[in-house]
Amino acid sequence: MPAELVITGSVHLGPKTLVVIPSLSGTTAESIELLRFARSAGAFVLTLTGHAATPLAQEADANLTSFAADDTSSETFTVQALLIALSILDSVDDYTEARRLRSDLAGLPGALLGIKRRFEERAAELAQIIAGSDFHIITGAGGSWPEAFYYGMCILEEMQWIRTRPVHASDFFHGTLELLESGVSVIALKGEGPGRSLVERVEAFVPSITDTLTVIDTADFELPGFSPELRALLAPTLLATALERVSAHLEVLRDHPLSTRRYYRRIQY
Incomplete structure (x- = not known):
């Protein structure tokens, strides 16, 4: 997406634009190029990074650094993105509901730890299933699609070299x-x-x-005290x-x- 935006530009990019760029390493070449491109257009750039002493952290108008490992980066970025969206709604529209939802997120760290602990046994079983096949189709819709795309x-693919076909549930049919067959x-x-019924159709x-x-x-996840609306917004994080x-x-x-790669950041491309 950063590479495409630099090439195509956007009518939405200008002095009144907020551009948010996540990058765990803070050194992603395409994202650095976008940061400079966006700032040259007058936009305000906020970066979300895992390391402070990096180009994306230091060249941004504002930076939020929160360390995460490769396999937990999507958790932290989806939470930060939700907080940013709720804050914008609140500041622009004095959106009381956004303020309440943001406040309710205070208990999220403990809730996520509880999910991990209760999911551990099933996680081991699912890993056996995934390891036992050399091709997977992974699907989602609505709030679940970003994680389906990312995980696949x-x-x-990138971190395990397993052939995977991420497809949005609305495109599955x-x-x-036609790729489906026994096994x-x-x-x-x-x-x-929204989007749950599309996944259920595939299911x-x-x-x-x-x-x-x-x-x-x-x-299936236990989240006591979390409203249905907040649970829906947290789907990619959960x-x-x-x-x-x-x-x-x-x-x-x-x-x-x-962390094992053959090509990613190992050769020039």
Whole structure:
């Protein structure tokens, strides 16, 4: 996305624009180029990084540094993005509901730790399923889609070298369904907001072709005191929290640390 925006530009980019750029390393080349491009257009650039002494942290108009490991970065970035969105709503529209939701997030760290602990046994089982197949289709919709896309591309493909087809649940029946046959692994991520019914449509269809269907549903996670609206907004974070435990087991099962790469940041491209 940063590389595309630099090439295409945008009518929305100018002196009244807030540009938010997340980068765990703070050194992503395309993101650095976008930062400079956006600032040259007069935009205010806020960067979210895992390290302070980096170009993206130091050249931004504002920076929030919060250390995270590779496999927990999506958790921290989705929470920060939600906080930013709620803060903007509050400042622009004096949105009381946004203030309440933001306040309710105070108990999130403990809640996420509880999810990890309760999901541990299932995470080990799911890691066995993922390690046992060399091809997966992963799908989601609404709040669950960002994590489906991220986990398929960044974790299973980039960090584990497992062939994976991330596909939005609304597109599943426009081509991808023809890849289904007995034994093909499908991973469906379900949130609790708009888009849930699209994932359920896939969930209902897949067992008629293959018995290798894995469903992770945020509705199964215990979050006492969290409203249905907040649970829906937190879908990518909740799924990332659970899948981090899957990744931890997966790298041991496959003897493949998540940090191992062949090409990414190892050769020039």
